[in-house]
Amino acid sequence: MIYAVTTERTIGLVLFAILMVGWIAYVFVNIRQSKAEQGSDVELAPNRKVMPTDDEFEGPRLEQVQAWGVLFLAVIGLSLPIYWLLEPGRQDGALNGFEERAISRGETEFVEGFECANCHGANLAGGSTQTIIDIPRNGEVVKVQVNWAVPSLNDVFYRFDTDIDDPEDSTEVRSILNFGRAPVMPAWGLPGGGPANSQQIQDLVEYLWANQIPVEEAQQAWSDRFQTLRADPENSAKSNGELLYELHCARCHTPQWSAAGNQPQPTGVDVEISPGENGAGAYGRPLNASSLFEQFPDVADQVSFVEKGAVQDAAYGERGLGNYGMPGFGDILSESELRLVVNYVRTLTQTPGVTGEAGPETGEASE
Ligand code: HEC
Ligand code: HEC
Structure with missing residues (x-):
């Protein structure tokens, strides 16, 4: 499996490396400093030293430890609500970024990928395209080359799926994109036999939606x-x-x-x-x-x-x-x-x- 290189991943790897080196250094120094054992460990255990009295232990020492406890509790007590307060903003930001990327992919598809702009105009204001149609002539059907008017799309959501405030309301535009509009506009989506997968149709919908005029x-x-x-x-x-x-x-x-x-x-x-x-x-x-x-x-x-x-x-x-x-x-x-x-x-x-x-x-x- 291939993982993308992200900033988080890089920072994580550097931290991991620092911790590993630090730990190895600690083990090394510890082994170097340890004293050789001597005599009975009851009498001469290397870690034996004079400890403070009970009064001292239950007085300033205890208070010191308790003060640290309170301090850390305060840090947690403050940082959790702040994190909680900022969370919706962070989520919105992620969602916006997601949407903006879809819109910009949609723009590329509209202009270059599927060349919608060739017919509908680069500013979505409508245009025309050349096509061949069958028309009846003297009792026969003949093929004629024509310039065919193409509708504007910068107002398409005022005609179809008319809840302009709801980007999720796009069933009709999606169907038009999927199945095309005979005789001139081909089907774009896979369900209609076209080249665009559902993600690309979604990108196009988002792009159209983001470009509606007031x-x-x-x-x-x-x-x-x-x-x-x-x-x-x-x-x-x-x-x-x-x-x-x-x-x-x-x-x-x-x-x-x-x-x-x-x-x-x-x-x-x-x-x-x-x-x-x-x-x-x-x-x-x-x-x-x-x-x-x-x-x-x-x-x-x-x-x-x-x-x-x-x-x-x-x-x-x-x-x-x-x-x-x-x-x-x-x-x-x-x-x-x-x-x-x-x-x-x-x-x-x-x-x-x-x-x-x-x-x-x-x-x-x-x-
Ligand atoms: C070959 C020219 C052409 C291309 C390319 C084209 N369209 Fe169209 N489109 C049309 C025509 C023409 C119509 C109107 C149907 C008709 O007149 O037959 C239409 C209709 C539509 C409609 C319905 C609008 C309405 O009000 O009726 C939407 C939405 C649409 N096109 C989106 C797109 C998108 C998105 C793309 C690119 C994926 C695209 N079109 C590519 C020619 C084209
Ligand atoms: C983008 C193409 C399009 C445009 C523009 C359009 N229509 Fe339609 N119209 C349709 C389609 C497709 C149907 C059939 C809808 C269905 O079966 O769900 C329809 C159905 C109708 C019907 C019902 C017919 C019946 O026998 O049930 C009426 C009435 C109608 N349209 C009037 C209008 C009027 C008036 C306008 C202009 C203000 C208009 N249409 C513009 C595509 C269009």
């Missing part, structure tokens, strides 16, 4: 993105609910949303990718089917679902569906924005005449 900043960033969309004349015909859907939901619920636009091909001929119908379903379930009204007969239940998101392996809605992957939007969107986007989604149904509980779009999209 919630006000995240809200402001999304609000700015919304205002940019709102200010675009191309969007003037769209309601706030529709824009909120496109900003927050389309990447998962509208086919090919993240690749929409003009896509230059290696052949030199550009291909225009238009996303599928809003709510037709992609990674997230279809939202344009009347079954949505069976799932959430009451619009309030749908608002509450979109607010909290899916909880891993917990059933939701009337039909008791549920796996994971639907983020919660309660940290980022206001109550009225949640209602706007839900009401918009309830207008997507492909069944004419079925409007469910969807009311008119009321309320303003505040930040």
Whole structure:
């Protein structure tokens, strides 16, 4: 077995060596000084000497010994509580060091090991990546090279596992890392057939968790993105609910949303990718089917679902569906924005005449 060389080990070995040398020296000197035996040991035992009287023994000598006793007791009595007081700090320090090392390992994995930063951006603010997707063309499936939008991760814990104060609450992010996100992000964890073991997944989770921006900043960033969309004349015909859907939901619920636009091909001929119908379903379930009204007969239940998101392996809605992957939007969107986007989604149904509980779009999209 190989032991690591630590400072403690070195100090221990040096002390041991000093004690051994001292002990050997003591034995040696003792043997040298011992006197040869002479005569009867009753009369002339070498250790015989005149001892103090009883008075002396039970007086100053006893008090001296007792004083030493009290002194040592005081030392122990003081040092134990001090040790006890400092112990939590020492433990916290050990834990912090442990966490800091995990975060820094996570950073290395994020930037170099698994190159997450290539797609998600070095500052976790999102980016894009090139990938090949299948799209239907003239009744056939063809392969097209596209730039695919990649989500920000500096706010991922406000969407998934939304108890931002609890680093242990990371089941959903862990599942996303383990199993990837088809079609673009591969599985990273061993359970999904990826290269990262559970310790590396843990390091990545800790790194992401340590790099979340404050919630006000995240809200402001999304609000700015919304205002940019709102200010675009191309969007003037769209309601706030529709824009909120496109900003927050389309990447998962509208086919090919993240690749929409003009896509230059290696052949030199550009291909225009238009996303599928809003709510037709992609990674997230279809939202344009009347079954949505069976799932959430009451619009309030749908608002509450979109607010909290899916909880891993917990059933939701009337039909008791549920796996994971639907983020919660309660940290980022206001109550009225949640209602706007839900009401918009309830207008997507492909069944004419079925409007469910969807009311008119009321309320303003505040930040
Ligand atoms: C090839 C590009 C690419 C790489 C490399 C990559 N990702 Fe992703 N990741 C994506 C895309 C794209 C999505 C969104 C899914 C989609 O649009 O299909 C995503 C989604 C995610 C999500 C869910 C975020 C959300 O809000 O939906 C997390 C968490 C995540 N990635 C973490 C990581 C980590 C950690 C690594 C490195 C181990 C990594 N990703 C590497 C492209 C990538
Ligand atoms: C990161 C991808 C993702 C984003 C972004 C997303 N969803 Fe989802 N959504 C899902 C997944 C996955 C499910 C299925 C969850 C499950 O089965 O546990 C789902 C389910 C739903 C359902 C329930 C559908 C049903 O039939 O049960 C509704 C409603 C919904 N999403 C609305 C929204 C709205 C509104 C937004 C935007 C504010 C949104 N989603 C953003 C992935 C996403």
